[in-house]
Amino acid sequence: MSSVTTPPLSRRAGEGKDPAGSAPGGASPEEEAALQAAFDAAVAAEERIEPRDWMPDAYRATLVRQIAQHAHSEIIGMQPEANWITRAPSLRRKAILMAKVQDEAGHGLYLYGAAETLGTGREQLLDKLHTGRQKYSSIFNYPTLTWADVGAIGWLVDGAAITNQVPLCRCSYGPYARAMVRVCKEESFHQRQGYELLLALSRGTEAQHAMAQDAVDRWWWPSLMMFGPPDEESAHSARSMEWKIKRHSNDELRQRFVDICVPQAEALDLTLPDPDLRWNEQREHWDFGTIDWQEFRDVLAGNGPCNEQRLHQRRAAHEDGAWVREAAAAHAAKQAARATPPDPAPGAADTKTPPLPAEQAPQSRPPEHAPQPRADESAQRGVEHSS
Amino acid sequence: MSADWPLWEVFVRSRRGLSHTHAGSLHAPDAQMALRNARDLFTRRSEGVSLWVVPSVEITASSPDEKDPFFAPAADKPYRHPTFYEVPEGVRNL
Ligand SMILES: [Fe+2]
Ligand SMILES: [Fe+2]
Numbered sequence: 001m002s003s004v005t006t007p008p009l010s011r012r013a014g015e016g017k018d019p020a021g022s023a024p025g026g027a028s029p030e031e032e033a034a035l036q037a038a039f040d041a042a043v044a045a046e047e048r049i050e051p052r053d054w055m056p057d058a059y060r061a062t063l064v065r066q067i068a069q070h071a072h073s074e075i076i077g078m079q080p081e082a083n084w085i086t087r088a089p090s091l092r093r094k095a096i097l098m099a100k101v102q103d104e105a106g107h108g109l110y111l112y113g114a115a116e117t118l119g120t121g122r123e124q125l126l127d128k129l130h131t132g133r134q135k136y137s138s139i140f141n142y143p144t145l146t147w148a149d150v151g152a153i154g155w156l157v158d159g160a161a162i163t164n165q166v167p168l169c170r171c172s173y174g175p176y177a178r179a180m181v182r183v184c185k186e187e188s189f190h191q192r193q194g195y196e197l198l199l200a201l202s203r204g205t206e207a208q209h210a211m212a213q214d215a216v217d218r219w220w221w222p223s224l225m226m227f228g229p230p231d232e233e234s235a236h237s238a239r240s241m242e243w244k245i246k247r248h249s250n251d252e253l254r255q256r257f258v259d260i261c262v263p264q265a266e267a268l269d270l271t272l273p274d275p276d277l278r279w280n281e282q283r284e285h286w287d288f289g290t291i292d293w294q295e296f297r298d299v300l301a302g303n304g305p306c307n308e309q310r311l312h313q314r315r316a317a318h319e320d321g322a323w324v325r326e327a328a329a330a331h332a333a334k335q336a337a338r339a340t341p342p343d344p345a346p347g348a349a350d351t352k353t354p355p356l357p358a359e360q361a362p363q364s365r366p367p368e369h370a371p372q373p374r375a376d377e378s379a380q381r382g383v384e385h386s387s
Numbered sequence: 388m389s390a391d392w393p394l395w396e397v398f399v400r401s402r403r404g405l406s407h408t409h410a411g412s413l414h415a416p417d418a419q420m421a422l423r424n425a426r427d428l429f430t431r432r433s434e435g436v437s438l439w440v441v442p443s444v445e446i447t448a449s450s451p452d453e454k455d456p457f458f459a460p461a462a463d464k465p466y467r468h469p470t471f472y473e474v475p476e477g478v479r480n481l
Pocket of ligand 1: 073104107187
């Protein structure tokens, strides 16, 4: 009945696989079967699997692969849009685009955090991205040729991402599901700003309208590829659905996306570049043309227009940023050295007075941007008195 | 990158009157920088009025393996809940 001391919520980078993950100490086949049964029951009952729960090795590996690829996509996805920050046509658009690209960085960090709870360190994940051993979404290997591409990305690429991600909020793995809730809350602004941008261009001059149409022509098909290969070719889909990592098939989500986009394109007064697009009374869905899966495979294999550039820029950003990380570590070491003398030994203090709960604990060096606990309390009192 | 930077758990008080809630984790070289990173990562849209960062290694947790025996003492004490007790019909405010 004793509790054990281990970091519970997420593990330290590089600590390796959680011993709780596989059967501890080499469990017997019966014990293994019992663990598997408990896992299956939890998934079936729509309970969430949490980091220190036992889980099948293949479940863990699938999640690491999927979450890592998702995180990498967020980080690489910053590049095509960041390409236009300095050339945004107005301060308003520039501020919006910066906020969006910052959000994508945040999404990457939420997801890396979720992946780390499965026992894979941050360093390891980045290394696999930088050496091409883990993939990111093929969509980000297309170039952003005009300002209208920023709009098309927001509307179509973020739109497709939302269609994919909303069901992931109910993923069976708790930390991934929670990260997706956060991401989805932020994504809707991404899609709207893109749509608004395209609308402005579409309603603008003839040249602006043509620019918007050209962007949609180039981004439409790659966006449909974002849902992955057709169901009959999707290698891991069935198992992921069994595990409730995935809730809908690739084709199902793709259809949902097409159905959403058709009326939106109409309202934009832009055409989707598919002559086979027509309403199917029987299915009550939009029929659409055949996707060029050869192009998808080529881009995935590294032969898209920007694959090399994206990876090169990612590695360069990492290497060029090394001095910042070193400076931060040096600063932390200096602050720690300066702060050593005054604090009494924590053990000695504990014997005299019980430790304060964190809500009241005085901070030795409060950060500039956060109010001191005492100011916080008096402000609260002030509010109470005035009511 | 942050291989040598410790992991911090971030707790956010979304508004006054509510407790801090676990939001996620991040890497930072020290507590001050962890706070700043946490602000940028978890409160870009005013989601919080107060932040805590706690070194992940400092947290002591119950083990999932002993989940059942650990929490068992509470399971057989229904008399801790008001619904356990019978109250004659018509008796109010009880
Ligand atoms: Fe995102
Ligand atoms: Fe986005």
